[in-house]
Amino acid sequence: DAKTTQPTSMDCAEGRAANLPCNHSTISGNEYVYWYRQIHSQGPQYIIHGLKNNETNEMASLIITEDRKSSTLILPHATLRDTAVYYCIVRVAYGGYALNFGKGTSLLVTP
């Protein structure tokens, strides 16, 4: 699976959009981009995933650049409950099972 690079930490004001970037410059054509988050002391929670098209669900939007070398997770209206560590993971859809969690981005949403 391709390696990902994320900023260590970010801040966002409550009610504003949180934009979390992820670089995955070595991604290959059959690898998907997944986002998970981990709220303090809880198990990771799936957010969204995509291949090359932008995706949106009730939690977030995922914007993948045309060359697929980077992506951005967007939380449109961040709340205090969105404070968590966000993990960007690249994996082959029908390859190995493991999710390669790095250190992620620690997002702090402030009042």
Place this chain on the structure above:
Amino acid sequence: NAGVTQTPKFQVLKTGQSMTLQCAQDMNHEYMSWYRQDPGMGLRLIHYSVGAGITDQGEVPNGYNVSRSTTEDFPLRLLSAAPSQTSVYFCASSYGRGNTEAFFGQGTRLTVV
């Protein structure tokens, strides 16, 4: 539908003791796995299973055993606990090997003294 249930939530062991961390899922998921998370680090895969009767090693398997006799259950056994196994353990399950999301339990916080 309870999802992925882990027991116990907290455990303190003495060095050399053995114990089993329980994991059960009620979603009829084919894939199950165990991760450990050490302070300030991401999750690392210990063992995983692609179905009943089939298990394999992950990144950090030493000191742990697993078995999968049913689809629902995937226990993790520590044969002789060591302080280096102090960690938070997460169990996860997913429907298949393809393009699917993984569901995680709430974790077991283990301290070995």
